[in-house]
Amino acid sequence: MEYIDNSFEAVIGLEVHTQLLTHTKMFCSCPNVFGKEPNSLVCPVCLALPGSLPVINLNAVELAVKAAIAINLNINKKSLFARKNYFYPDLPKGYQISQFQDPVSSNGYLMIDIGGGMEKKIRINRLHIEEDAGKLIHAGLNSFVDLNRAGTPLAEIVSEPDLSSPAEAAAYLKDLRDILVYLEISDGNMEEGSFRCDANISVRKKGDTNLGTRTEVKNVNSFKFVEKALEYEINRQIELILGGGKVVQETLLFNSKTGKTESMRGKEEAHDYRYFEEPDLPPLILTDGFIQKIKDSIGELPKAKRQRYINDFALSEYDAEVLTQYKDVANDFDELVKINNGTIDIKKIANWIINEWMLELKKRWATDNPEHVQERAALHEENSIPIEKIINEDLINFKMNEIIKDRKYFFDMIMQVENGKINRNGGRLVLHQLVENAKNRKVQSVEKIINDLNLAQVSDDKGIEDIIRQVLEENQKELEDLIGGKDKLFGFFVGEAMKKTKGKANPKKVNEILNKHIENYKSGI
Numbered sequence: 001m002e003y004i005d006n007s008f009e010a011v012i013g014l015e016v017h018t019q020l021l022t023h024t025k026m027f028c029s030c031p032n033v034f035g036k037e038p039n040s041l042v043c044p045v046c047l048a049l050p051g052s053l054p055v056i057n058l059n060a061v062e063l064a065v066k067a068a069i070a071i072n073l074n075i076n077k078k079s080l081f082a083r084k085n086y087f088y089p090d091l092p093k094g095y096q097i098s099q100f101q102d103p104v105s106s107n108g109y110l111m112i113d114i115g116g117g118m119e120k121k122i123r124i125n126r127l128h129i130e131e132d133a134g135k136l137i138h139a140g141l142n143s144f145v146d147l148n149r150a151g152t153p154l155a156e157i158v159s160e161p162d163l164s165s166p167a168e169a170a171a172y173l174k175d176l177r178d179i180l181v182y183l184e185i186s187d188g189n190m191e192e193g194s195f196r197c198d199a200n201i202s203v204r205k206k207g208d209t210n211l212g213t214r215t216e217v218k219n220v221n222s223f224k225f226v227e228k229a230l231e232y233e234i235n236r237q238i239e240l241i242l243g244g245g246k247v248v249q250e251t252l253l254f255n256s257k258t259g260k261t262e263s264m265r266g267k268e269e270a271h272d273y274r275y276f277e278e279p280d281l282p283p284l285i286l287t288d289g290f291i292q293k294i295k296d297s298i299g300e301l302p303k304a305k306r307q308r309y310i311n312d313f314a315l316s317e318y319d320a321e322v323l324t325q326y327k328d329v330a331n332d333f334d335e336l337v338k339i340n341n342g343t344i345d346i347k348k349i350a351n352w353i354i355n356e357w358m359l360e361l362k363k364r365w366a367t368d369n370p371e372h373v374q375e376r377a378a379l380h381e382e383n384s385i386p387i388e389k390i391i392n393e394d395l396i397n398f399k400m401n402e403i404i405k406d407r408k409y410f411f412d413m414i415m416q417v418e419n420g421k422i423n424r425n426g427g428r429l430v431l432h433q434l435v436e437n438a439k440n441r442k443v444q445s446v447e448k449i450i451n452d453l454n455l456a457q458v459s460d461d462k463g464i465e466d467i468i469r470q471v472l473e474e475n476q477k478e479l480e481d482l483i484g485g486k487d488k489l490f491g492f493f494v495g496e497a498m499k500k501t502k503g504k505a506n507p508k509k510v511n512e513i514l515n516k517h518i519e520n521y522k523s524g525i
């Protein structure tokens with residue numbers, strides 16, 4: 001990273017707030033859903049009506065502990081909820097229930113990739129559980145409060161200031177997000193605020209061991225902006241110091257339109273919040289059995305899986321990344337590799353999953369949910385996010401055994417393509433039929449589908465030979481041009497032959513036989 005003066009270095013710590021994918025809110029039974037009519041998902045607890053009392057959501061605790069274990073934090077068997085007191089119109093209680101002293105987990109780390117095959121250990125101070133506030137919506141001179149989000153379960157993950165550049169900060173966020181999405185703890189959606197990041201930034205002369213005064217940049221709401229915001233702020237601080245000024249401890253907002261950070265308020269200290277133990281909630285006590293059960297459910301994390309795919313199956317980094325984006329997809333791939341048991345090249349299985357299976361399901365999801373897609377597209381208009389990305393961030397059901405009843409069918413379909421019984425397009429049609437069959441509770445083998453839909457390739461030499469002769473005869477002009485050197489026309493003849501067989505000819509055979517004929521013509525036979 002180039003700064004305006006490279007004798008300085010940056011010291012960055014990140015606080016990530018991630019919403020937990022629970023069905024209900026942290027302390028009441030209101031649904032935890034994004035994008036509903038304002039103030040339609042509220043109850044006496046999240047509205048802070050007198051006499052209402054909070055109850056801890058067990059599922060939120062499970063997800064928080066799962067996240068904590070995945071990033072190597074120690075789980076504290078006894079933790080406490082605390083009140084963080086401040087006034088804001090989106091916070092009806094006048095305090096946020098959080099954890100302060102005695103959080104649910106502490107002292108962990110995440111290994112991040114810093115390029116060139118190098119890794120860096122980023123220490124994580126803690127992960128604690130808290131609730132989200134509501135939202136203010138400003139329109140002209142009016143401001144409105146929407147309390148649907150009030151009480152949404154959050155995990156706050158606080159890193160130590162171990163990150164030394166905007167690129168490292170981005171790598172940390174990406175790795176953290178990958179884990180949370182993979183384990184279905186969070187949908188990781190930065191633009192909608194379910195994965196948010198505040199950054200603490202200071203600069204110092206290289207070699208200095210003392211930390212400079214830090215500023216906090218709030219709510220950087222997209223991956224694209226993280227590096228930009230940090231780079232701007234680092235340069236701003238360096239410039240200030242070079243000009244003889246001093247960095248003031250304050251809270252800043254990143255303005256994505258100007259690309260600058262703007263002062264929001266003086267930075268408050270922890271003691272300003274008058275934290276005290278939440279009197280309405282008991283201490284959170286976790287048993288060894290509870291923690292162990294969650295540990296056992298985690299399994300191989302996406303990064304380790306990616307590396308295994310690259311090393312053991314020689315998959316490209318991109319393919320390994322796509323396959324490990326969703327736990328269900330990775331799981332199906334692993335199971336298919338077992339069924340395959342060395343029969344065909346694993347890359348072929350990977351290709352079918354990436355290019356046909358995932359794509360087909362995403363397309364289908366978008367067609368089945370047009371309103372949802374439109375709604376979200378409108379929401380993201382300002383950031384102009386492509387629709388594929390929006391769909392990517394939705395949790396689509398990828399479970400093969402649910403969608404086509406048994407992943408063995410998927411494998412059978414690939415084998416039929418590999419054996420030359422059907423071509424690729426036939427494979428797609430089989431896949432499509434498998435989905436329909438599962439919907440209609442119809443059981444059919446892949447072979448039966450191929451017969452019923454008449455998909456078997458024409459592979460016998462005689463049949464293809466006849467078709468090619470016919471095609472050549474019918475297109476004398478093109479044939480002369482081809483013999484005369486217009487090689488492009490070869491594809492034209494392949495296309496005509498495929499058309500005559502309604503796409504069922506074995507393309508390899510068509511190429512072979514056609515080539516033989518053309519060579520014969522050229523040599524005057």
Ligand SMILES: [Zn+2]
Nearest residue numbers: 028030043046
């Ligand atoms: Zn509620």
